[in-house]
Amino acid sequence: MSESFNLSFSLDEIKVKQICSMFLEKFEIIKIKPMIEGLSAYMLKVTVKKPEYFHFVIRIIDQRNKRGFEHQIGNILFVKKKKLFPVPNILFKDNSGEIIPESYYCYEYIEGETLDNVIDALNFEQKKKLYSELGAIVGKMHAEVYPGSEGIGGNLFLENEEIIFEEWKYKKRKFSSTYYSLAESYKEAVKHGFKKNFKQYYPSCKKLWNKYKKYLKYEESLLGYSHLDLNGDNVIIKEEKVQAFIDLEMICFVNRHFDLARCEKKLLGNFVVIDKDERKKLIQVFRDSYEKYIPIEETYWNKRPAFFLIELMDDLEWLPDYEKRLKREKISRIKQNLIEELEELISTYS
Structure with a gap:
C-alpha cells in the first residue's frame, strides 16, 4: 500500500482566504474542516457566507502523482461535457504554486x-x-x-x-x-x-x-x-x-x-x-x-x-x-x- 499524503506546509485561514478571493467577491469564512487525508489528496471543506451560506471543497493533489491534477480536472470536464454522470462543479483550479506549493482545485460541496x-x-x-x-x-x-x-x-x-x-x-x-x-x-x-x-x-x-x-x-x-x-x-x-x-x-x-x-x-x-x-x-x-x-x-x-x-x-x-x-x-x-x-x-x- 502507498503511504498517506501529508501536507508539507501549513494551510491556515490566511491561505484559505486567498484561495476564496480567487473566485468569490464578498465572503466571510465561517468554518474550515479537514475532510480526508488520503493516499493522493488532502481535502478541506470550507463554509462561507456570501451573503447566503455556501460550502465548497479544496482538494490538494499530491505532487508525487506528477499528472494527477491534469488527469482529475480533464476527466471532470469531460464527464460534464458528455453528461455521463453527475459530478461537482469546479469553481477554481490552480497549479501555479503561488498561494500554496501543491496543485489544487475547488469544487462545490455536494449535499447528501x-x-x-x-x-x-x-x-x-x-x-x-x-x-x-x-x-x-x-x-x-x-x-x-x-x-x-x-x-x-x-x-x-x-x-x-x-x-x-x-x-x-x-x-x-x-x-x-x-x-x-x-x-x-x-x-x-x-x-x-x-x-x-x-x-x-x-x-x-x-x-x-x-x-x-x-x-x-x-x-x-x-x-x-x-x-x-x-x-x-x-x-x-x-x-x-x-x-x-x-x-x-x-x-x-x-x-x-x-x-x-x-x-x-x-x-x-x-x-x-x-x-x-x-x-x-x-x-x-x-x-x-x-x-x-x-x-x-x-x-x-x-x-x-x-x-x-x-x-x-x-x-x-x-x-x-x-x-x-x-x-x-x-x-x-x-x-x-x-x-x-x-x-x-x-x-x-x-
Missing part, C-alpha cells in the same frame, strides 16, 4: 450521504430504483469512447485548457494491458493480504487464480470509460437518487468487463451490506439497466471469477487501513462478508 451510509434505511423497492439508476449510469459510461481510446487504453488529461487522450505504452502489445495490470494487482494483494487475515484460504485462492487467469486477454473492442473505484463511499445519494460520483483519481479507458465486475462487487458487496437474497435480485436490476446502453458479452462470465478474486485480494490488502479509519462494527461486518464472499467464490468456481 454516501451509498454505504443510506442503503440500510431503504426498503427493497427503493433499492431497486437506486440500483436501476446506478446500472444505467455505469452502462452509459462504459459505452463512451474518445478519439484514440479504441486502442490499448489510456487516460484523459487537461493540457493548455484542452482535453487530450494519452495512450498507455507497453513494451509488448501482444500482452494485454488488462492482464499485466491485474496480474500485478493480484501478486501485490496476495503478498500483503494474507499476512494477518484468512491465511487458510490462500491455497484455494491460488488454484482459482491459476484456473481463470487465462481468460484475462486483451480485447480491443471491450475498452470503455471506467471509474475503477466506484464503491459505496464514492456515490453520493440524496432523496434516494444519485447526486454525484466522486474520486475520479483512477478513471480511464480500460477493459470495461473489469470495471463491471468491480462495480457489481463494490456496489453490492462487503462495503454496501445487503441481504444475500436481495443482492442477487439487485445485481440483475443493475445489469438490466446497464444493458440498455451496452451489452454484457458472453466472455464476461469466464473472466468474472478472476476479477472477483482480484477484488477480494485487494480488500484483504486494505483491511489494515480500513481498521484504522472505520468503526469497529463496520469492520466486523466487512470481515464477515469477506469470509462469505471468499467461501462462495471458492465453492462456486473451483
